[in-house]
Amino acid sequence: MTSLPPSANKSASINASLHTVAARSPFNWRFLGGLTVTFLVFATIFLVLFVIVNAAQSLPSNQSAMSANIWHLLRMSSIQAGLSVFFALTVGAIAAVALYRLHFKGKCIALALMSAGLVLPTIIVAFGLLAVWGRAGWIRTTASTLFDQNLNFSIYGLVGILMAHTLLNGSFAARLFYDRLSSTPVTKLKLGRSLNLTPMARFLYLEWPALKPAIPGLAATIFLMCFTSFALVLLLGGGPANATFEVAIFEAVRLDFDLNRAALLAASQLVFCLIIIVPAANWNTKSMLISEASLQNIWPATDREKYVLAFLLVLLTLYYLTPLFAIIQRAISPALIRFLAEEKFLSALRASLTIASVSASLTLILAILLATARAELKQAEKLGTARFPRLFRLILGTPIFAYMAMPAMVLGLGFFLITRHLGLPTQTVGLWVLILANALLALPLANAALTPAYEKSANRYGKLSQSLNMSGWQRFRFIEWPLSRREAGYVFALGFTFSLGDVGVIALFGTDEFSTLPWLMYRALGSYRTNDAALVAGILLALVIFSFWALPYLFRIKRRA
Amino acid sequence: MSFQKIGLAALVGFSTLVTAAVAQDKPTLTIYTYDSFAADWGPGPQLKAGFEQNCNCEVDFVAADSSISALRKAQLEGPTTEADIILGLDTSVAAEARNTQLFTDHNVDLSALELPVDYASDKFVPFDYGYFAFVYDSSKIDNPPSSFEDLAAMDEEFKIAIQDPRSSTPGLGLVLWMKAAKGDQAEELWRDIAPNILTVTKGWSEAYGLFLEGEVDMVLSYSSSPSYHRIAEEEDKYLAAQFEEGHYVQIELAGILESSDQKELANQFLDYLVSQDGQAIIPTTNWMFPVVPLDDGLPEGFDTPLPEENSLILNDETVGQNTKQYIDDFFAAIGQ
Numbered sequence A: 001m002t003s004l005p006p007s008a009n010k011s012a013s014i015n016a017s018l019h020t021v022a023a024r025s026p027f028n029w030r031f032l033g034g035l036t037v038t039f040l041v042f043a044t045i046f047l048v049l050f051v052i053v054n055a056a057q058s059l060p061s062n063q064s065a066m067s068a069n070i071w072h073l074l075r076m077s078s079i080q081a082g083l084s085v086f087f088a089l090t091v092g093a094i095a096a097v098a099l100y101r102l103h104f105k106g107k108c109i110a111l112a113l114m115s116a117g118l119v120l121p122t123i124i125v126a127f128g129l130l131a132v133w134g135r136a137g138w139i140r141t142t143a144s145t146l147f148d149q150n151l152n153f154s155i156y157g158l159v160g161i162l163m164a165h166t167l168l169n170g171s172f173a174a175r176l177f178y179d180r181l182s183s184t185p186v187t188k189l190k191l192g193r194s195l196n197l198t199p200m201a202r203f204l205y206l207e208w209p210a211l212k213p214a215i216p217g218l219a220a221t222i223f224l225m226c227f228t229s230f231a232l233v234l235l236l237g238g239g240p241a242n243a244t245f246e247v248a249i250f251e252a253v254r255l256d257f258d259l260n261r262a263a264l265l266a267a268s269q270l271v272f273c274l275i276i277i278v279p280a281a282n283w284n285t286k287s288m289l290i291s292e293a294s295l296q297n298i299w300p301a302t303d304r305e306k307y308v309l310a311f312l313l314v315l316l317t318l319y320y321l322t323p324l325f326a327i328i329q330r331a332i333s334p335a336l337i338r339f340l341a342e343e344k345f346l347s348a349l350r351a352s353l354t355i356a357s358v359s360a361s362l363t364l365i366l367a368i369l370l371a372t373a374r375a376e377l378k379q380a381e382k383l384g385t386a387r388f389p390r391l392f393r394l395i396l397g398t399p400i401f402a403y404m405a406m407p408a409m410v411l412g413l414g415f416f417l418i419t420r421h422l423g424l425p426t427q428t429v430g431l432w433v434l435i436l437a438n439a440l441l442a443l444p445l446a447n448a449a450l451t452p453a454y455e456k457s458a459n460r461y462g463k464l465s466q467s468l469n470m471s472g473w474q475r476f477r478f479i480e481w482p483l484s485r486r487e488a489g490y491v492f493a494l495g496f497t498f499s500l501g502d503v504g505v506i507a508l509f510g511t512d513e514f515s516t517l518p519w520l521m522y523r524a525l526g527s528y529r530t531n532d533a534a535l536v537a538g539i540l541l542a543l544v545i546f547s548f549w550a551l552p553y554l555f556r557i558k559r560r561a
Numbered sequence B: 001m002s003f004q005k006i007g008l009a010a011l012v013g014f015s016t017l018v019t020a021a022v023a024q025d026k027p028t029l030t031i032y033t034y035d036s037f038a039a040d041w042g043p044g045p046q047l048k049a050g051f052e053q054n055c056n057c058e059v060d061f062v063a064a065d066s067s068i069s070a071l072r073k074a075q076l077e078g079p080t081t082e083a084d085i086i087l088g089l090d091t092s093v094a095a096e097a098r099n100t101q102l103f104t105d106h107n108v109d110l111s112a113l114e115l116p117v118d119y120a121s122d123k124f125v126p127f128d129y130g131y132f133a134f135v136y137d138s139s140k141i142d143n144p145p146s147s148f149e150d151l152a153a154m155d156e157e158f159k160i161a162i163q164d165p166r167s168s169t170p171g172l173g174l175v176l177w178m179k180a181a182k183g184d185q186a187e188e189l190w191r192d193i194a195p196n197i198l199t200v201t202k203g204w205s206e207a208y209g210l211f212l213e214g215e216v217d218m219v220l221s222y223s224s225s226p227s228y229h230r231i232a233e234e235e236d237k238y239l240a241a242q243f244e245e246g247h248y249v250q251i252e253l254a255g256i257l258e259s260s261d262q263k264e265l266a267n268q269f270l271d272y273l274v275s276q277d278g279q280a281i282i283p284t285t286n287w288m289f290p291v292v293p294l295d296d297g298l299p300e301g302f303d304t305p306l307p308e309e310n311s312l313i314l315n316d317e318t319v320g321q322n323t324k325q326y327i328d329d330f331f332a333a334i335g336q
Helices: A013-022 A027-058 A070-101 A107-113 A122-133 A137-144 A160-179 A187-192 A199-227 A229-237 A245-255 A259-283 A303-331 A334-341 A341-385 A389-405 A408-421 A426-467 A473-496 A518-527 A532-557 B002-018 B044-055 B067-080 B095-100 B146-152 B169-196 B204-212 B227-234 B262-275 B276-280 B316-334
Strands: B028-034 B058-064 B085-090 B125-139 B160-163 B197-201 B218-222 B236-243 B247-257
Touching: A027 A341, A027 A389, A027 A408, A027 A473, A027 B067, A070 A160, A070 A199, A070 A245, A070 A259, A070 A303, A070 A334, A107 A303, A107 A532, A107 B169, A107 B218, A122 A160, A122 A303, A122 A532, A122 B044, A122 B204, A122 B236, A137 B125, A137 B218, A160 A199, A160 A229, A160 A303, A160 A341, A160 A426, A160 A473, A187 A199, A187 A341, A199 A259, A199 A426, A229 B197, A229 B204, A245 A408, A259 A408, A259 A473, A259 B067, A303 A426, A334 A532, A341 A389, A341 A426, A341 A473, A341 A518, A389 A426, A408 A473, A426 A473, A473 A532, A518 A532, A518 B276, A532 B204, A532 B218, B002 B276, B028 B067, B028 B262, B044 B058, B044 B262, B044 B276, B058 B067, B067 B085, B085 B095, B085 B262, B095 B125, B095 B316, B125 B169, B125 B227, B125 B262, B125 B276, B146 B169, B160 B169, B160 B204, B160 B227, B169 B197, B169 B204, B169 B247, B197 B204, B204 B218, B218 B236, B227 B236, B262 B276
Parallel strands: B028 B058, B028 B085, B160 B197, B160 B218
Antiparallel strands: B085 B247, B125 B218, B125 B236, B125 B247
């Protein structure tokens, strides 16, 4: 029984054979589902660029030179993003290993706190970081009042950008790494313990193989997040030396209204990012380490190891939590109660929660479709029936990353034009566009969280399920879903909180019928109301932490089998 | 499965969110503007209420993130745009806006207007103005710089936050201000000021946030910023540094679109906007100076406009033709 399309360059024969095979085996529907998702994402990107170039033709030509040096921007952004990936992964791995080996009360709160930073509007995190490390931050103030020391450290510049990106993405990496570690089969742990492995050997033989499969997707995602980070880079970057690609696009769209250039810049960024991330994102993993997540204390750290790990964990936690604490601290004021009862807050909250729920469901569905398709590919590879596995892995992996590489401003422009072309009312369609955009933006993150579990379960149980002649649905229900429920819960929370964030993509739609929490915050920030903005920021953070804590519970309920 | 329930609940909630506009017999005047103008606390809601009392019409403010975005939106929509008026463009983009050919002549009587600089346009109606200025905290800074030379000579520890001229209106205003005040000397001064620039932010909000957090000693903002703190927060420690060479004037403009089918109504709205009633709303909502002397005077605690000789402006054409060059020169000078 073949479970994969035989050829990539003969689409007709693919379809034909898929149909005949699909009649016998529903496996292929799983593969097709994933292909459809990637095709739709790819089509969206293509359409966006197409309508912009098309619109540029009908508008009076506005060609003018660009003030930014593209090569310089590419170089700076790559250096910055590359270093951010390195630090985030290193810090994430250290934190994950420490969390995994140590057992203490409040661990689940610690896990809920992680990746809370990642999904907040970056500007909130940047200001939190400044409250601690800035020129008027806690550290400098304490040093000068207590010790009369004038610290010469400045957070502005590449240092600040890296600090912020490490904080944002390091916690995300830690969370994913932790999930990978905690699905190590118990038998492996017992074996390792009985062999008396040293802490280092434990890492090399048990933990590193568990972490490795998560690295490609994670690295690619973090790279993209940092490469396209805009407001934060400008805020902490200390000037044009650390400018980003997005500034050039801003200039093209807003200042010059040169849509051709905007599309060209977006396409260049896309191509450039893909060249860098595609090899990483399509790395084939062969890991088989998977089991249902277990929080059992099977192999606790030994004494000295415990102190070293605890010390590292405390340091990282302090670094991570102090800015978040600053955000919460600012929100706690007598005005908070009054603000919580205000109609404009309540309606923004309602809108945000609704959008987030729909986006999160969409993210999860899309992510599962992609993950099952990749598992299918894996399965076929295991059985030696896969044709062009590398190509299909590329097709399944690339478009979802590509979406993230598109500048928000260009996407917003494209979606607006598409809506106009379709003759739809922009004010009402705006909401749906926002939901779709949020879901697609969260997809690489969701994919990075979900795929390793699916691929590993294919590695581990592929042949077994084949010999049991399980259908695709049965495999999902009895193998993949139970093995990835924890990740699914996390992906839902991720999609949920992620869409509490950005609204930039519908800036042109003029949907003033509703407002969301971040919208409320930007509005307050834009008109001197920093106190209101601080309140919203604190509320958003609390909401995000709560979601990461509560939402995964919805997925822990045992299914009636 | 539980998430199906969530999805369902979300969809139900969602349908209540999407409220279709109720059909109206009254004509609707659609005004594209920037976000904080249309916000609850901005002038939008009061102007809407005031104008609707007499016009037998419906005023619909559609907010974009900035006035340039509002213009770009109308450009993208072309002749089919719903917008009748674009409100909030300023003098630094007036030439660009005029070149789009989107605007029609207005017939608003501007003779009662009192602006600090001469400004006349057949396309655009000025409705408020302000000055770009550096704002500082007088409880921390005793001797703020009193000119660009002063600023350039400040110790390196004295830090300012400014905005990127490509993405921010005040950021562009600063580049024009320096050019209007110093001409060919501008680049040299920028080089000397560069060490004092802590960061160049994307927008006004971030830079002003840095200032309020105490991260910078001075921030590029508007001369009326201290008035906000004084009146709305009863806080008088924030002051605008007075520069000897004068301050660049920002005039905010509104224009009627050629494609509008409500030109008559649009003209009436602009009449109202520059009337005593309309202008009285501006100071404490948009924190800008009104374009006509108010019968009741400016609100207590509001700064007074600068004398005419301290008001700088470059004419629209000069700005339109040279903006790109000015921005390039600015970056070349401060670029590390």
